[in-house]
Amino acid sequence: GAVVSQHPSRVICKSGTSVKIECRSLDFQATTMFWYRQFPKQSLMLMATSNEGSKATYEQGVEKDKFLINHASLTLSTLTVTSAHPEDSSFYICSARTFLWDEQFFGPGTRLTVL
Amino acid sequence: DAKTTQPNSMESNEEEPVHLPCNHSTISGTDYIHWYRQLPSQGPEYVIHGLTSNVNNRMASLAIAEDRKSSTLILHRATLRDAAVYYCILPDSGGSNYKLTFGKGTLLTVNP
Numbered sequence: 001g002a003v004v005s006q007h008p009s010r011v012i013c014k015s016g017t018s019v020k021i022e023c024r025s026l027d028f029q030a031t032t033m034f035w036y037r038q039f040p041k042q043s044l045m046l047m048a049t050s051n052e053g054s055k056a057t058y059e060q061g062v063e064k065d066k067f068l069i070n071h072a073s074l075t076l077s078t079l080t081v082t083s084a085h086p087e088d089s090s091f092y093i094c095s096a097r098t099f100l101w102d103e104q105f106f107g108p109g110t111r112l113t114v115l
Numbered sequence: 116d117a118k119t120t121q122p123n124s125m126e127s128n129e130e131e132p133v134h135l136p137c138n139h140s141t142i143s144g145t146d147y148i149h150w151y152r153q154l155p156s157q158g159p160e161y162v163i164h165g166l167t168s169n170v171n172n173r174m175a176s177l178a179i180a181e182d183r184k185s186s187t188l189i190l191h192r193a194t195l196r197d198a199a200v201y202y203c204i205l206p207d208s209g210g211s212n213y214k215l216t217f218g219k220g221t222l223l224t225v226n227p
Contacts, residue, residue, distance in 0.1 A: 004158075006158075032213075034214070034215075036217075043202075043217045043218060043219055043220065044153075044159065044217040045217075046214060046215070046216065046217075049214060091156075093158045093159070094158075095158070095159075095215075097213060102147060102149070102164055102206070102213060103149065103161040103164060104161065104213070104215060105161060106151075106158035106159045106160065106161075107158050108157055108158050109156070109157065109158045
């Protein structure tokens with residue numbers, strides 16, 4: 001299957017700082033990338049959908065000014081958590097697909113801890 | 116998007132077949148049935164998908180009922196590495212983004 005990477009895999013930051021998470025499709029061009037959040041013992045929750053070169057579409061209840069998404073190329077999307085607070089601590093996962101495939105390929109996830 | 120219903124958990128023994136059921140009684144004629152799984156502390160992994168006919172790949176088989184209101188993911192010989200949460204999803208194909216809505220899935224435990 002296709003490979004999606006995320007960086008960093010784990011990050012610890014202080015409350016009030018911003019954190020950027022990168023998502024890369026390594027062996028295919030991703031026309032669409034998705035960002036999910038997963039709290040402990042819960043399922044994945046879709047945060048936003050981004051198409052290359054377009055503004056991201058956020059799910060209801062997700063603050064677009066707090067979770068900035070940039071999808072500047074067909075292989076890279078970034079999620080920036082601005083002014084992070086302890087309640088933003090979570091497992092953030094990206095996925096990617098192309099219009100040629102029905103399936104999505106997921107990154108390994110980024111564990112964010114805000115102190 | 117259509118909803119799916121799965122058992123919360125199932126248990127299997129190593130090297131035995133596993134049949135993971137999924138009900139999707141409100142499925143529409145154009146809805147594909149997708150299965151993903153998530154191992155502990157990892158991102159989900161695509162397993163298989165289908166529309167009407169049964170599907171096989173190197174990981175699993177997907178058996179789809181004739182009325183398409185249910186399907187079964189079949190792992191032919193479970194291994195310890197198959198212990199994961201399995202999600203049965205009908206992607207939202209509105210527009211072209213094919214969004215996935217994850218439910219609670221089925222936690223599969225594989226006993227040695």
